[in-house]
Amino acid sequence: MYAIETRDLVKEFNGLRAVDSLSFTVERGEIFGLLGPNGAGKTTTIRMLLDIFKPDAGEIKVLGGTVDTHTKSRIGYLPEERGLYPRLRVVQCLTYLARLKGIGRREAKSRAEALLERVGLAEWRRKRVKELSKGMQQKVQFVATIVHDPDLLILDEPFQGLDPINVDLLKEMIRELHQTGKTIIFSTHIMGQVEQMCDRILLINEGQAVLYGLLAEIKSRYAQHAVLLRSDDSLEGLEGVLRIEKQGTDHLVFLRADTSPQDILRQLVARKATITRFEVATPSLEEIFITAVKEGAR
């Protein structure tokens, strides 16, 4: 059974198609990346999944059915536009939001306190939300997303505005949640951020699907026939090389179709060259995205 299933989703705003016949599924227990540049239709798609917007056309199934108030209780949503009650105390705010997800008062409070401890904000739990720094509020917001132990997490730009240490903390917590079987949807325009975490991705542009499937498969589909090399020695005269591009301290060596990376490595070893880096070049998601959009335009 799928965690999310959509078919031919359409949403228009003032005649502009924000989402255009989008169909995709998210399997239970996977980390799914919903990627695309700003304004691609990611947030609109998420809002339709959560029944915040009604789609103009198409079908949505979340956790096996239509989204009602009970389904909503099983979803944790971190919106891109962050928001908490500035006047409330941190624990009070978290308890209220958890109770709106159907958790009892006492349990909501104890979960909120445990999670605040986990993100290092235990001492701040009696402070008013507005007294917290922006980074702290971001962490409180993340706690609000998971405080009711949801089966499905939808995180819209989760690392936005966080320092590297807190990004690591959140990534670690997300991995833990994944290990306990939660389904996680990442939505971001910074594609490199989720490359190491996602199993499958949906890449959208102008409301339409550009790439969809297993991340590893997509990567190999767009793999260039090239190796990334770092060496102080001269690379001239290598057999089977089309051209060499310098990329910072590295060299991107494009190979002829009949040459394998192994052939290059063998030649380098034979030359007794000092090599500090040697790997098969795979393009970044961003590069794949740009290529795919260009291909689509053609």
Added chain:
Amino acid sequence: MGMNMKKIWTVAGHEFITTITRPGVIFSTLLPPALGLIALVVAGFFGGQAGQFFEGLGSQFVPQDNQVGYVDYTGTFTPPLPQYAGEFIPYAEEQAARAALIAGDIPGYLVIPTDYMATGQVIGYTKGRGISGAMAVDSDEVEAFLVAHLLAGQVDPALQERVTNPAKVSIVTLSEGAEAGQSDVWAILSSFVLPIVFTMMLSITIFVSAGFLLQGVGEEKERRVIEILISSLTPTELLAGKILGLGAVGLTQILVWFGTGWALMGGVAVVFAVAGVLPFGVGTLILALIYFLLGYLLFATLMAAVGSLGTTAREGQQLAGFFSMAAFVPMWFMGFIMTNPNSLLARILSYFPLTAPTMVLLRLGMGEVPAVDIAISLVVLIAAIVFCLWGGAKIFRMGLLTYGKRPSIKEIWRALRQA
């Protein structure tokens, strides 16, 4: 998709607690009882004379040694009868009276001309523009003095007394079987002013509570909490919870006012025992509360819907201001309606949903309202509430997530038609 009552109660409880603990709300709840207490302490200080104090307010301005001079050209009034001898001092000629006035011996004097019997014309002289002088020469005492001398020896004393003082009016207010007769200021206060003050407080509470709803929605929108809320429960559940919670705040406020009012009245019985009568009969009171609740429901829904369309809390409040203005129309015609509580204007305003709650509340404060008017206005009001709840929830849902720009009429219309 059924409503989740647990979530509605969670919202209601949250709204109730966070609103009622606001300093502004605590202040406005406790202010009227505090003022009432102060008023009672002051009144209690004067003791039982409070009533007389108001009644005799006029004569307070007249100096205690209120001697009045007079020059009598008719001969009917000189010499003065023994009972008036000290108060009314005859002067043989105007010159002497004028001198006494200027010297400050008397606050004023009367000149009774020869043709007085034909014209009734008397001229009163006073010094400067002092009100005490004017009151001295044109008082009940002066009239009594003239009557006493005109009738002296011609009629029996009882008739003379009646001519001087033809009526001592006792006002008896008939209300719902209970009857009490008092002639003092407190009775008038309790049968007329208090109900109006009370109904106005009810009307104001409607808008204060609905205003909190509006403000809350605006803030949640501005602070972007709304998206989290809507991803947890349906807009209708959120709206229902807010209406319940803030309605409870308004009701609490009224109960506090009413309870303390009751206690204060009972506690200082010295003053209010004089009044004796409760401002309302029980039936009227229940009806007033029903109108309060319906009025609140209507305006809360309207304001939530309209308020959600604004992009900031302030803008939402401006948009909703229109409805409060409509509701206060009856207050503009207050003077007219007070004298004609069952006039055509008052009745029409009772049938129009936006003015019905405040109009009927006002009329209830002024006396009996015909059952037909109550029935029609209740039907219209309930129909309007059903419509507003239906449409309001839809507009609320659409308005909540439109940031940056206000939705157009076309978009609102589309939202209303969406199933």
